[in-house]
Amino acid sequence: MSNDDEYTIDCATTAGAxxxxxxxxxxxxxxxxxxxxxxxxxxxxxxxxxxxDLSEVVLMNSSGIRALAGLVLVAKENRVVxxxxxxxxxxxxxxxxxxxxxxxGRLVVxxx
Amino acid sequence: xxxxTIELGDLPASPPTEALTGVEIELRALELVAHWRRCGLTxxxxxxxxxxxxxxxxxxxxxxxxxxxxxxLLENAVKFCNDKRKSTRISVRHYGEFVRxxxxxxxxxxxxxxxxxxxxxxxxxxLDALFAERMQEKSKPGSSGIGLLLLKKDYGARLSxxxxxxDGGEWDILVRADLDISDVEQP
Numbered sequence: 596m597s598n599d600d601e602y603t604i605d606c607a608t609t610a611g612a613x614x615x616x617x618x619x620x621x622x623x624x625x626x627x628x629x630x631x632x633x634x635x636x637x638x639x640x641x642x643x644x645x646x647x648d649l650s651e652v653v654l655m656n657s658s659g660i661r662a663l664a665g666l667v668l669v670a671k672e673n674r675v676v677x678x679x680x681x682x683x684x685x686x687x688x689x690x691x692x693x694x695x696x697x698x699x700g701r702l703v704v705x706x707x
Numbered sequence: 708x709x710x711x712t713i714e715l716g717d718l719p720a721s722p723p724t725e726a727l728t729g730v731e732i733e734l735r736a737l738e739l740v741a742h743w744r745r746c747g748l749t750x751x752x753x754x755x756x757x758x759x760x761x762x763x764x765x766x767x768x769x770x771x772x773x774x775x776x777x778x779x780l781l782e783n784a785v786k787f788c789n790d791k792r793k794s795t796r797i798s799v800r801h802y803g804e805f806v807r808x809x810x811x812x813x814x815x816x817x818x819x820x821x822x823x824x825x826x827x828x829x830x831x832x833x834l835d836a837l838f839a840e841r842m843q844e845k846s847k848p849g850s851s852g853i854g855l856l857l858l859k860k861d862y863g864a865r866l867s868x869x870x871x872x873x874d875g876g877e878w879d880i881l882v883r884a885d886l887d888i889s890d891v892e893q894p
Contacts, residue, residue: 620744620747620782621743622743654778656747656778656854657853657857658853661841664842664843665842668843686768686775687771687775690861694860694861
């Protein structure tokens with residue numbers, strides 16, 4: 596669990612899933628890579644399934660979206676079926692998340 | 708070379724003479740680099756201020772869209788600023804039909820070249836293909852142009868830049884994003 600006064604990342608509470616919450620506006624993609632490392636490790640296990648719940652991430656900057664794209668690519672490389680859980684009422688998710696399917700046609704984007 | 712001005716990008720919307728609401732803030736890049744969250748803090752405040760012009764039931768969406776756009780442009784201005792002690796300006800003006808966000812900072816040639824290439828690509832390449840290509844590239848800190856690409860592709864922003872050569876190899880950079888109010892209020 597990574598805690599911050601603006602966001603949390605929980606990879607432990609639910610098996611096979613990570614939950615992100617809050618406002619994610621880190622300075623660089625490299626800063627996100629460090630934060631997302633526990634998620635990346637799950638995506639290295641071939642032919643499994645994993646979910647990332649973004650539905651409570653209210654704001655994310657483009658460095659974060661780029662880092663998310665990196666996770667999609669890791670999942671693709673390891674044939675992991677990745678599901679992104681989103682909230683259609685949050686503008687950045689509604690506008691941008693679907694574009695990540697351009698990177699991996701198997702990516703599942705599901706509203707919750 | 709000094710005084711040379713280059714204009715690139717989309718044709719900006721024609722504003723009426725006076726904005727309904729307008730705010731301009733001057734910051735030192737150093738203050739934002741020292742505490743990166745000041746970018747978000749500034750973006751949130753500006754977005755909330757301008758979103759009050761929107762109908763009550765649209766304010767939440769307007770805040771979110773404006774905050775995202777302002778934050779992207781402000782983060783870029785701070786990252787590109789060559790002398791972090793110099794001022795960076797950001798302004799947001801609501802003209803009724805559209806919202807204009809502008810940043811102004813100084814930069815040196817390598818960054819100016821990157822910005823120029825990014826704006827030219829955005830006007831030339833299919834945006835979905837460019838998005839996929841950029842996302843698969845090895846990360847190049849502060850130079851990917853992903854923020855501008857997303858603003859154009861997903862938020863319908865009309866993006867333009869004005870580059871003015873200054874003395875000593877510096878450039879004065881103005882980046883402008885015009886967002887139609889329909890894209891702001893009903894994302």
